[in-house]
Structure formats: structure tokens, C-alpha cells
Amino acid sequence: MNILDKIIADKRKEVDLKKSIIPKSQLEQSVLFDRTGNSLAKALRNSTTGIIAEHKRRSPSKDTINQNTNVGLVARDYQNAGVSGMSVLTDIKYFGGSLEDLLLARASVMMPLLRKEFIINEYQILEAKAFGADAILLIAAVLTKAEIKTFSEFAKSLGLEVLLEVHNQEELRKSVMPSLDMLGVNNRNLKTFEVSLETSKSLSIQIPDDFVKVSESGISSIEAIRDLKQYGYQGFLIGENFMKTDNPGKSALEFIKKLN
Template identity: 65%
Template sequence: MNILDQIIASKKREVALKKSIIPIKQLEQSVLFERKTSSLVHHLSNSSSGIIAEHKRRSPSKSVINQSNSVEEIVKGYENGGASGISILTDNQYFGGSLDDLILARASTNLPLLRKDFMVDEFQIIEAKAFGADVILLIAAVLTREEIKNLSELAKSLKLEVLLEVHNQEELQKSILSSLDLIGVNNRNLKTFEVDLDYSKQLAEHIPSDFIKISESGIDASESILELKEYGFKGFLMGEYFMKSKNPENEMKEFIKNMKL
């Protein structure tokens, strides 16, 4: 099994356990369940930087990235630094995140929040809404077209936006649905963890203009964003670059300033 297969197998076990003890009605009674969501599409459409900054403590490829800064510090720093949206990794086993991170982030910012996790069940979509997310991530590599349809339609019924992540043209073609809002190209091969920005460039022309284009992973220079903008990308998901800094806010301000030089 490659790392992605391992993650999905453990995620399915984790969700099954949660479903056995937490009733959906309990999630639906959350104070945040009735909250009006904030649109990432709107924020990206009106942003000069397009940066979606990520809160990520560790990863299978990089081990520990940042365990010292609090969620509140990082999220407020991202907002002050000029982010258009914030991604919160909620997977614990492989990335050291949690739903607590999402709810603390929600209490710390009004920016749109993406719940980034390996979504395999409708339960997780309801959970995302209950813990304050505005956007959910679906990964085409691990879902069938029917699963993408069902999960995205449920998300839309809850007023959540949907970011679909693809890695190649085959995944893109099987996944195009009207219930999606944003399409992200992951520049990191989830099976080998190698990174190459050419994945975004090659797929850009195949993504219909109805969707906001996001480039994910491996962006570590302002020149890369300026280059990707020429291919029609409006959003840029960046985690490790800012998280590995002792002061993510200043790092982001400096990065955005360099984009404008």
C-alpha cells in the first residue's frame, strides 16, 4: 500500500468509530451549524494575492513543521498578513491536526476556512459545518464520480463551498460536476510525495472557466505565483512555506510585498 492508500484505510476506520458514538443530530445542534458561511470564491475573486494559507503541524513527507505557535497566533497572523482564506488540516494521525484546530481558527478569524482532510463519508461534511468550516476538500484520487457527486451536493445543501483536488487529466475528466466551486491541482504526487508545478500548468487549460482554479503544494517563491496567474490560477494553497517560519505573519507580508515588486 502507498501512503495515500494507508491514510484512506485508517480514515474509514476512524469515521466508522465516530459515527458509532456521535449522532448526526448532535452535530446539527452545534451553534455554528446555523452560521452564515463566508465565500472563498468571493474572497479569491477580489484578492490580489490569492493566497490560501494553511495551518499544518506536520506531514508524512516533512515530519514536524511547526509545533510551537498556537492556532490563534497563526490564523490571526495569516489574516493580518493578507491571506484570502485559510486551510486547516484536521487529520490527526498523519498531520497532527484536529477539529479543535478548526473551531479555534473559527473563533480567531472571519476569513473563509477550508476543512482540509480526507473526506470519505457524508458524516465528515456535516462535521465540517458543525465546527465552522466554509469550504470542504474532496480528493478525486480517492473518490468515485458518484461519491464526489453525493458529497458535493450535500455540502452545497449546507451552504458549504467545494474544492475538488485533482492531479491529472483523468481525475479531472471524471469529476467535473456543477456542484463544485473550485478545482485545485495538487503539484504533489500523493503516492510518491514528489512536487512539480508543471502539474498545474499542464492541467490549467483543461479546467472549465466556470470554476476558480487553485494551485496547491510546492509554491515557495512569489515568482511561481506570478507565473501560475498567467495560466488562469486565482488561488494558491501554501502551508509549509509559512508554517516553518517563526513568524508566519511577517513571512507572508514579505512574500506578498515581493509579488508586487
């Protein structure tokens, strides 16, 4: 069993437990549930940098990245730095995140927030809405075509945007559908954790222009972004590069100044 299979197996148990404790009706009564979201796709299209800055404490590939952050402060600093949006990891066991991180980020900023999670159930999409997300991540590697359709359409019905993540041509082929807003290419192989920007480059021509193209993982230089922009990418998800420093917001600000 590879790490992705382990994460999904644990996620199913976690979601079943949550559903037994907090009913859907309680999520739907959240004060944030009727909130009108901010468009991440629009922010990326209108941005000169397209950076989605991530809040990530640790990961299975790097273990501890930064355990000493205040997510609200990081969110404000990211917003002041001029990022297009923020990705908030909410997985507890493998990434050290939580839904409370999403809630604190929402309380701190107006910019679009992406709930980054291993979504395998509609219940998690309700959670995303209830805790203040503007967009959700769906991972093609762990979902069937029917699930991608069902989950993305459900998200849209709640006013959430959808970023669909692929790793190869096979995943992309099953994923293109009108209920998506953004198509992301993860440059990290989720089974081996090897990273190559060539993944984004090779798949770019196969992504229809209707979708905002987002490149994820392994982006740590100005040159990489300038290079990927030539392939039609408008969004760039950056996590470790900022989070591994003592001041993620300051790192993002310096990066964006150089990029501009």
C-alpha cells in the same frame, strides 16, 4: 500499500468510531451549524494575491514542520497579513491536526476557512459545518465520480463551498460538475510525494473558466505565483513555506508585500 491508501484505511476506521460516539443530530445542534459562511471562491476572485495560507503541523513527507503554533494566533496573523483564506488540516494521525484547530481558527477570524481533510463520508461534511468551516476539500484520487457528486451536492445543501483536488487528467475528467466551486491541482504526487508546477500548467487549459482555479503544493516563490497566474490560476495554497518558520503570519505578510 502506498501512504494514501494507508491514510484512507485509517480514516475509515476513525470515522466509524466517531459516528458511534457522536450522533449526526449532535453535530446538527452545534451553535455554528446555522452560521452563514463566507465565500472562499469569491474571496479568491476578488483578491490580488489569491493566497490560501495553511496551518499544518506535520506531514507524511516532511514529518515535523511546526509543532509549536497557536492556531488561533496563526489565524489572526494570516488574516492581518491579507490572505484570502486559511486551510486548516484536521487529520490527527498523519498531519497532527484536529477539529479543535478548525474551531479555534473560527473563533479567531472572520475570513473563509477550508477544512482540509480526507473526506470519505458525509459525516465529515457535517463535522466541517458544525466546527465552522466555509469550504471543504474533496480529493478525486480517493473518490468515485458518484461520491464526488453526492458529497459536493450535500456540502452545497449545507451552505459549504467545495474545492475539488486533482492530480492528473484522468481525475479531472471525472470531476468536473456544477456542484463544485473551485478546482485545485495538487502539484505533489500523493504516491511519490514528488512536486512539479508543470502539473498545474498542463491541466490549466482543461479546467473550465466557471471554476476558480487553485494551484496547491510546492509554491514557495513570488515567481511561481506570477507564472501560474498566466495560466488562469486565482488561488494558491501555501502551507510549508509559511509554517516551517518561527512566525507563519509574519512570513505570510512579508511574502504578500513582495507579491504586491
